[in-house]
Amino acid sequence: MTEKIRVRFAPSPTGFLHIGGARTALFNYLYARHNSGSFVLRIEDTDRSRSTDEYIEAIIEGMKWLGLDWDAGPFRQTDRFDIYRKYVDRLIQEGRAYYCYCSAEELEERRRLALATGKMPKYDGRCRNLKAPVPGEIPAVRFKMPQEGQTIVDDLIRGMVVFDNSQLDDFIIMRSDGTPTYNFTVVVDDVDMRITHIVRGDDHLNNTPKQIHIYKALGYEIPKFAHLPMILGSDKTRLSKRHGATSVMAYYEMGYLPDALVNYLVRLGWSYGDQEVFSREELIKHFSFEHVGKAAAVFNPEKLLWLNGQYIIHSSSEKLTELVMPFLVKEEIIKEDQFLDKAWLCKAIDTLKERSKTLVELAKSLRYYIAEEIEYNEKAKEKFLNAKSRDLLIELKDSLFSISDLSHQELEKVFKMIVEKHNVKLKDLAQPVRVAITGVTESPGIFEVLEIVGKEKTMRRLEKAIKVIG
RNA sequence: GGUCCCAUCGUCUAGAGGCCCAGGACAUAGCCCUCUCAAGGCUAAGACACGGGUUCGAAUCCCGUUGGGACUACCA
Numbered sequence: 001m002t003e004k005i006r007v008r009f010a011p012s013p014t015g016f017l018h019i020g021g022a023r024t025a026l027f028n029y030l031y032a033r034h035n036s037g038s039f040v041l042r043i044e045d046t047d048r049s050r051s052t053d054e055y056i057e058a059i060i061e062g063m064k065w066l067g068l069d070w071d072a073g074p075f076r077q078t079d080r081f082d083i084y085r086k087y088v089d090r091l092i093q094e095g096r097a098y099y100c101y102c103s104a105e106e107l108e109e110r111r112r113l114a115l116a117t118g119k120m121p122k123y124d125g126r127c128r129n130l131k132a133p134v135p136g137e138i139p140a141v142r143f144k145m146p147q148e149g150q151t152i153v154d155d156l157i158r159g160m161v162v163f164d165n166s167q168l169d170d171f172i173i174m175r176s177d178g179t180p181t182y183n184f185t186v187v188v189d190d191v192d193m194r195i196t197h198i199v200r201g202d203d204h205l206n207n208t209p210k211q212i213h214i215y216k217a218l219g220y221e222i223p224k225f226a227h228l229p230m231i232l233g234s235d236k237t238r239l240s241k242r243h244g245a246t247s248v249m250a251y252y253e254m255g256y257l258p259d260a261l262v263n264y265l266v267r268l269g270w271s272y273g274d275q276e277v278f279s280r281e282e283l284i285k286h287f288s289f290e291h292v293g294k295a296a297a298v299f300n301p302e303k304l305l306w307l308n309g310q311y312i313i314h315s316s317s318e319k320l321t322e323l324v325m326p327f328l329v330k331e332e333i334i335k336e337d338q339f340l341d342k343a344w345l346c347k348a349i350d351t352l353k354e355r356s357k358t359l360v361e362l363a364k365s366l367r368y369y370i371a372e373e374i375e376y377n378e379k380a381k382e383k384f385l386n387a388k389s390r391d392l393l394i395e396l397k398d399s400l401f402s403i404s405d406l407s408h409q410e411l412e413k414v415f416k417m418i419v420e421k422h423n424v425k426l427k428d429l430a431q432p433v434r435v436a437i438t439g440v441t442e443s444p445g446i447f448e449v450l451e452i453v454g455k456e457k458t459m460r461r462l463e464k465a466i467k468v469i470g
Numbered sequence: 471g472g473u474c475c476c477a478u479c480g481u482c483u484a485g486a487g488g489c490c491c492a493g494g495a496c497a498u499a500g501c502c503c504u505c506u507c508a509a510g511g512c513u514a515a516g517a518c519a520c521g522g523g524u525u526c527g528a529a530u531c532c533c534g535u536u537g538g539g540a541c542u543a544c545c546a
Contacts, residue, residue, distance in 0.1 A: 010546090011546090012545080012546045014545085014546075044546060045546095046545090046546080047545055047546065049545095050545075050546085051546095100544090102544095103544095104543090104544055107543085107544080108543090111543085115471080118471055118472090119471085119472090120471080120472055120473090120542080121471095121472090121542065121543095122472095122542085140544050141544095153474095158474095158475070158476095161474070161475075162474090163473075163474070164473080167472075167473055167474090167542090169542090171543090171544095172543085172544050174544085175544040176544060177544080179544085181543090181544070181545085181546090182545070182546045183546090185546095186546085201540090202475070202476090202539080202540065203539090203540055203541070203546095204540090204541090204546090205474065205475065205540075205541080206473075206474055206475085206540065206541035206542075207541075207546095209474095227475085229475090229476080229539095230539070230540075232538095232539080234480095234481085236538065236539080237538095237539085238539080238540090264482095267482065267483080267495090268482070268483095269482090269483095271482085271483055271484070273484065273494085274483085274484060274493075274494040274495075275494090275495095276482090276483095276494080276495050276496090277495095293482095293483080294475080294476060294477090295475095295476055295477060296475095296476070296477095296538085296539065296540095297481090297482065297483090298480095298481060298482075299481095299482095300480095300481050300482060300496070300497085302481080302496060302497055303481075303482065303495075303496040303497080304496095305496090306495085306496055306497085307496085309508095309509090313509075352508095353509095354508060354509045354510095355507065355508040355509075356508090415505085425505080426505045427504090427505045427506070428505090429505080430505035430506070431505070431506060433505090434505080434506065434507095440506095440507090441506060441507075442506055442507035442508075443506070443507070444506095444507085444508085445504095445505070445506090446505060446506080447505090
């Protein structure tokens with residue numbers, strides 16, 4: 001019986017949940033679910049000057065929206081300072097850590113000097129063997145790093161990565177203000193929370209040997225590591241605001257479905273043969289680190305948009321009806337508390353979902369079904385609402401007058417009749433009608449549109465179009 | 471600068487020595503379908519960064535070069 005797998009996502013609340021963080025969270029989540037393990041959420045907020053409660057809420061909101069449910073937490077490091085203190089004291093007592101009285105300014109100065117003279121900016125260890133405290137200075141605590149030999153990181157994605165210990169320096173584990181630092185807290189927490197697999201971004205690979213030595217000094221087993229490749233922007237630099245939206249919730253605002261984003265994100269670095277579209281169950285079933293690539297990936301908004309379109313097409317119209325409501329309000333197509341016949345709206349969405357790539361697009365297209373009045377696109381009006389179409393529109397209006405129910409079948413009959421009588425093509429009638437009813441030149445099939453718009457609005461809009469032509 | 475990581479179409483990727491004069495997907499172009507726009511179908515163009523090895527045989531293994539990235543904080 002092997003030990004149960006436990007993974008964690010440990011964001012620092014210095015910003016919203018972004019695309020890169022979301023993918024790290026996703027891979028952790030998938031690995032946990034695939035192995036029936038558990039997934040811990042931990043907030044790394046030891047940098048008090050940059051962390052805020054708003055960001056913690058935002059990260060949780062993003063995780064929930066994506067459906068990345070966790071099993072324990074969220075834990076906050078700021079609630080755990082006494083625990084870190086205990087471990088620091090232990091390391092000092094055992095001679096694995098020591099007080100350092102060098103001031104931040106001195107350190108900075110030495111670092112600048114080393115860099116300027118082309119030397120490695122490494123702490124020189126001058127406080128390592130201090131016998132007595134330096135008066136007037138409040139010390140930080142440094143970890144005593146071995147200076148010889150090698151440290152090997154055995155990574156599930158990268159394989160064996162070897163570091164020379166001579167490259168590592170005695171890093172600070174507790175600041176002079178008594179707060180612990182990242183490379184220390186991360187180990188203490190991962191030990192304390194019995195994390196078995198550390199799945200995180202590539203940018204942490206170089207920190208790993210430092211952390212391994214903390215594990216060793218504390219006498220704990222070293223977990224497995226999996227360092228994920230980074231996500232880049234279109235210019236192959238680290239993804240940032242310059243490349244467009246990076247906050248996960250911005251994609252909610254733009255009308256993306258969480259499952260589409262998840263599906264897109266998982267394919268950035270992971271693959272399963274040639275398959276592109278996965279259900280959540282398939283993702284959990286097939287996920288493994290063996291199929292995670294090593295190279296950084298460029299975030300491609302076009303493919304995400306395509307995937308979102310696929311998810312919309314394959315979503316039930318009932319579900320889309322619910323999802324689109326907030327967007328109808330935001331686009332001011334309906335009022336907050338306005339009544340809408342859901343069954344009717346569902347039929348309208350049936351006609352629109354294969355031409356909408358986002359919920360925002362879907363909401364906007366719904367306008368001509370829902371609104372009382374429509375506005376004409378100028379070009380469309382000029383091209384199709386003119387003397388040439390006038391008689392056809394009048395004829396249609398008159399023909400529809402006697403029909404009580406505008407069904408697809410009835411409409412088709414009437415259109416055919418008029419077209420034959422006037423010896424024109426169907427499109428010569430369909431396009432003017434389309435503009436008269438929707439205001440634009442693209443829409444679902446004209447018979448479906450009229451059926452859903454209904455007789456009353458259809459008649460009114462036809463009359464208005466005829467009047468406009470004059 | 472030092473250390474570490476990475477390298478297949480524009481982009482995401484398949485590929486674990488012969489199945490590959492390299493497959494799929496997005497995007498692009500053309501055609502079909504068609505009342506418009508989509509969706510869908512078909513087709514086209516498009517890549518193993520470079521140079522050395524190893525091997526009967528290399529996209530796949532090794533070395534180097536080049537190019538990208540990360541880390542190098544009393545940030546995480």
